[in-house]
Amino acid sequence: PNKPTTITNLIANIHDGNLLPNARFLCTSRPNNNVSFDDFHRVVVALGFGRDSIEECMLEICDGDKKLHEQIMNHISRSQMYTHCYVPLTCVILGMILRTGLGAEGKISNFPYMDRFTHLYIAFTHQLLRVLQRNTEGRMTDSTGFQEPVQNSIKRLMSLAAAGLLSDERMIVFDKDFLERYLEFSKDQETGMLEFLNDDTGKCVASFIHLSYQEFMTALYLCITWLPENINFIYNHAKLNTAYDMVLLYMAGLLGDGPMGQQFIRIIEPTMIQEHLTQRGEIVVNIYHSLAEEADEKNSKRLRVQMLMCLSEGKFQLQQKWLLTELDLSSTPGGLLPNQLVAVGYYLSFNVVTTLK
Numbered sequence: 001p002n003k004p005t006t007i008t009n010l011i012a013n014i015h016d017g018n019l020l021p022n023a024r025f026l027c028t029s030r031p032n033n034n035v036s037f038d039d040f041h042r043v044v045v046a047l048g049f050g051r052d053s054i055e056e057c058m059l060e061i062c063d064g065d066k067k068l069h070e071q072i073m074n075h076i077s078r079s080q081m082y083t084h085c086y087v088p089l090t091c092v093i094l095g096m097i098l099r100t101g102l103g104a105e106g107k108i109s110n111f112p113y114m115d116r117f118t119h120l121y122i123a124f125t126h127q128l129l130r131v132l133q134r135n136t137e138g139r140m141t142d143s144t145g146f147q148e149p150v151q152n153s154i155k156r157l158m159s160l161a162a163a164g165l166l167s168d169e170r171m172i173v174f175d176k177d178f179l180e181r182y183l184e185f186s187k188d189q190e191t192g193m194l195e196f197l198n199d200d201t202g203k204c205v206a207s208f209i210h211l212s213y214q215e216f217m218t219a220l221y222l223c224i225t226w227l228p229e230n231i232n233f234i235y236n237h238a239k240l241n242t243a244y245d246m247v248l249l250y251m252a253g254l255l256g257d258g259p260m261g262q263q264f265i266r267i268i269e270p271t272m273i274q275e276h277l278t279q280r281g282e283i284v285v286n287i288y289h290s291l292a293e294e295a296d297e298k299n300s301k302r303l304r305v306q307m308l309m310c311l312s313e314g315k316f317q318l319q320q321k322w323l324l325t326e327l328d329l330s331s332t333p334g335g336l337l338p339n340q341l342v343a344v345g346y347y348l349s350f351n352v353v354t355t356l357k
Contacts, residue, residue: 048086057088061095072098080115083338089210090117093124100127114260116313117339118253121216122264128192129154146267154268156183157193158224161208161217165247166230172211176204193217212246219250224269226280239291240299245306248284249313255281256314282319285310289322301332305340312346326355 026040037043049057055073062069075098076082085091097120114123133150146154160182164171171178179185189196193213196206208214222230238244254261255277262277288307292300304324311322329336329344336344347353 049088049091050086053088054082054085054091057085057091058095061092061099068099080342083342084117084120086338087212089212090120093120097123097127116253116257116260116315118216118250118257118313119260121213121250122254122260125154125193125216125264132191151268153184153191154220157191158217158221161214162221162230164214165218165244166233170243172214173205173207175199179204179206215246216250219247219254220265220268222247223251223254223265223277223280224272231283235287235291238287239295239303242302248287248306249309252281252284252310252314252316254314255284256310256316261314281314281316285314285316285322301328305329305332305336305343308347309340309343312343318347318350318352323352325352326357327353328355328357330357 024040024042026037026043058072059066059069062072072095076085076094081094084094097114114120129146129150132153133146160174160179163178163182164174183189193208194206195209196204199205208217222234234244234248238248254265258274258278262272262274265277266272266274285307288303288310292303292307295303304327307322310316311318324347327344327347348356
C-alpha cells in the first residue's frame with residue numbers, strides 16, 4: 001500500500017500466489033467480445049505508454065545518446081507520428097526506423113510521409129525484407145521492388161498470418177505441422193517476422209513477432225487476394241466484435257494511400273492495378289459505414305469512429321455516402337484514444353460537420 005504497483009509486479013505477485021489466491025486475473029491491451037470479463041475476478045486494461053514512458057523508451061532505443069534522442073523527439077513532435085507512440089510496440093518500431101533513417105539535420109531520409117499506423121509497418125517490413133534480400137541475393141534491393149524469392153517468402157508468411165486469424169478459433173501460435181503447410185523453413189525463418197521456440201513438450205512452435213504484425217500481414221493478404229469468402233468473414237465479424245478492427249484499418253491504409261500503401265502492395269504483387277486497389281479501399285470504408293447504419297446506438301458510435309479512422313488511415317477523400325454532418329462522439333465506449341482523435345481531426349478538416357457532440 002505504501003508503494004506504487006506496476007502491472008509487471010502485480011502480475012508477478014498473482015503468479016506467485018501472493019495476491020488474490022485462486023482468483024482468475026486478466027491483463028489485456030485488447031479487450032474484445034472474444035473474452036468475457038465475467039469470467040475473471042480482476043481485470044486490468046493496459047492503455048499504453050504515457051509521455052514519460054515514450055521519452056524513456058526512445059532514450060533506450062538511442063542507447064542513452066541524448067542528442068539523437070532530442071532529434072527523434074523533435075521530429076515526432078512535429079507530426080502525427082507521436083500518436084503512434086502510446087502503443088509500446090509501435091513506439092519501439094518507430095524509434096528503430098527513425099534511428100536508422102534520421103539524418104544529420106534531424107530529418108528522416110526514407111519514408112518522409114510516414115504519419116499513419118500502416119506506414120510504420122510498411123517501413124518496418126521494408127527493412128526486414130531488405131536484410132533478407134541482402135542475405136539471399138548478396139546485395140541490397142533498390143526502392144522499386146524485391147527479387148522473386150523474397151516476394152514468394154512474404155506471400156507465404158501472409159498466407160500463414162491469414163490462416164491464423166481468418167478462422168472462428170484465432171491462432172497466433174503455430175505448431176510445426178501447421179508451419180510446414182505454409183512455409184519453407186530454410187527461407188522464411190530468415191525474415192525476422194516470426195519468433196521460433198520450443199513448447200513445453202520440446203516441439204517447435206512459432207508466432208509472429210506481435211499480434212499487430214500478424215494483423216498487418218493478414219491485411220496485406222486480403223488486399224491482394226480479395227477472396228469474397230474472406231471479405232464476407234471480416235464483414236460478419238466486425239459488427240459486434242473489435243477483433244478485426246486493426247486488420248480493416250491496415251487494409252484501408254494499404255489500399256487508400258497511393259504513395260505508400262498501394263506502392264507497397266505493387267512491390268509485393270506487381271500485377272495489381274491501382275484503380276482496383278482504390279476501389280477495394282472504398283469497400284473497406286463502406287463496411288464500417290454499412291455496419292454503423294445497421295447497429296444499435298452504442299455500437300453505431302464505435303463503428304462510426306472506426307469508419308473515420310479508415311478514412312484517415314487511407315487518406316480518402318470524403319464521399320457523399322460517408323457524410324456525417326451531426327457527429328455524436330458522446331459516451332463512446334472506452335473513450336477516444338490519441339489516434340482516434342487524429343482521425344476525427346482529419347474528418348473535421350473537410351468542414352462538413354455542423355454539430356459536434
